[in-house]
Amino acid sequence: MSGFKVAILGATGAVGREMMRVLEERDFPVDELVPLASARSEGEKLEFGDGEVTVHEVSAKAFAGCDLALFSAGAQVSRQWAPVAAAQGVYVIDNSSAFRGEPDIPLVVPEVNPETVPLAEKRRIIANPNCSTIQMVVALKPLHDAATLRRIVVSTYQAVSGKGQKGIDELEKQISDLMNCRESTNSAFVHRIAFNVIPHIDDFADDGSGYTKEEMKMVNETRRIMSIPDLPVSATCVRIPLFFGHSEAVNAAFEKPLSPDEARTLLKRAPGIKVLDDPANNIYPMPMLASGDTAVHVGRIRTDRSQKNGLDMFICADNLRKGAALNAVQIAELLVEKGMVRGCGDGCGCRH
Numbered sequence: 001m002s003g004f005k006v007a008i009l010g011a012t013g014a015v016g017r018e019m020m021r022v023l024e025e026r027d028f029p030v031d032e033l034v035p036l037a038s039a040r041s042e043g044e045k046l047e048f049g050d051g052e053v054t055v056h057e058v059s060a061k062a063f064a065g066c067d068l069a070l071f072s073a074g075a076q077v078s079r080q081w082a083p084v085a086a087a088q089g090v091y092v093i094d095n096s097s098a099f100r101g102e103p104d105i106p107l108v109v110p111e112v113n114p115e116t117v118p119l120a121e122k123r124r125i126i127a128n129p130n131c132s133t134i135q136m137v138v139a140l141k142p143l144h145d146a147a148t149l150r151r152i153v154v155s156t157y158q159a160v161s162g163k164g165q166k167g168i169d170e171l172e173k174q175i176s177d178l179m180n181c182r183e184s185t186n187s188a189f190v191h192r193i194a195f196n197v198i199p200h201i202d203d204f205a206d207d208g209s210g211y212t213k214e215e216m217k218m219v220n221e222t223r224r225i226m227s228i229p230d231l232p233v234s235a236t237c238v239r240i241p242l243f244f245g246h247s248e249a250v251n252a253a254f255e256k257p258l259s260p261d262e263a264r265t266l267l268k269r270a271p272g273i274k275v276l277d278d279p280a281n282n283i284y285p286m287p288m289l290a291s292g293d294t295a296v297h298v299g300r301i302r303t304d305r306s307q308k309n310g311l312d313m314f315i316c317a318d319n320l321r322k323g324a325a326l327n328a329v330q331i332a333e334l335l336v337e338k339g340m341v342r343g344c345g346d347g348c349g350c351r352h
């Protein structure tokens with residue numbers, strides 16, 4: 001097997017740049033990288049490997065000969081361009097919410113439901129779940145396999161990079177403005193985020209439920225990825241003034257009893273997880289530790305004394321990595337492992 005021709009749509013964004021770093025770190029066999037973005041970025045140079053690659057505006061012909069395309073340019077862009085790329089035989093791994101609810105498009109977290117990847121053979125699109133959902137299901141899957149989940153209540157503490165580069169820029173500028181006694185303004189977030197906490201991520205759902213769309217993504221995507229269609233899940237998603245790393249306080253109820261020690265043992269054995277749980281020595285997950293790491297960090301595991309078979313825990317992960325870029329590259333690796341993409345070495349995308 002030789003390498004692949006890989007397009008990244010959204011290459012200039014927070015997730016797109018991380019995708020390039022993750023491809024390099026994991027030695028994913030890239031023969032040619034095709035960085036794509038909007039017309040605003042035409043001609044921009046990005047570092048990749050030992051050299052530079054030039055960004056081009058997305059177009060149908062930009063996907064010619066590609067084996068894989070990693071999309072991270074928002075749902076509208078994905079809806080427009082994923083079918084165009086897929087029609088040329090390219091496997092699209094999409095980070096947006098555009099296709100996550102479509103039954104014939106798999107929604108994949110490699111540690112949890114890798115067996116669903118072949119479902120992508122028909123439409124050649126695979127959806128990458130929401131960042132907060134990914135880290136939660138990675139941690140809950142081994143516990144569910146042992147004790148069967150009955151209900152989840154989750155509160156999130158989400159970094160501004162979840163809103164992309166504009167979220168990072170806005171927090172940086174607001175901190176600087178406020179520290180220099182200047183008025184601060186906001187546009188990426190509906191309120192000032194610096195020195196504040198906003199219990200509102202994405203729009204409020206149109207159904208009058210009071211939940212936001214981000215919260216409903218956690219409900220619906222968790223049910224789908226874990227294959228528990230009627231699992232009761234209640235989420236509160238909160239934006240905090242931190243640049244990188246999402247955290248979650250998770251309360252989970254199970255059919256069978258599961259002690260904190262048993263949970264720690266199961267989590268230590270599970271792929272993609274680091275257990276940090278030694279409160280006596282002040283060791284527990286924090287976004288400061290998870291940011292830049294590939295693993296989902298789990299700790300503060302304790303029995304929920306208010307209900308039968310309940311556990312509480314705290315989960316942190318790097319939202320740009322496991323929450324987006326790393327998960328997408330792991331899906332690409334699965335496609336290769338399963339022989340669904342096979343580079344032929346000349347970058348023609350023919351999948352011999």
Ligand SMILES: NC(=O)c1ccc[n+]([C@@H]2O[C@H](COP(=O)([O-])OP(=O)(O)OC[C@H]3O[C@@H](n4cnc5c(N)ncnc54)[C@H](OP(=O)(O)O)[C@@H]3O)[C@@H](O)[C@H]2O)c1
Nearest residue numbers: 010012013014015037038041072073074096162164165324
């Ligand atoms: N940030 C996270 O933690 C996270 C996690 C999971 C999933 N996601 C999803 O990943 C996607 C990107 O997020 P991000 O955080 O990387 O956002 P971002 O930093 O704002 O980057 C957006 C990227 O999309 C490109 N783009 C925007 N409009 C375009 C258009 N009309 N045509 C072509 N390219 C266009 C931008 O190109 P220009 O530079 O040319 O404007 C940029 O490369 C979103 O769907 C988001 O929901 C993000």
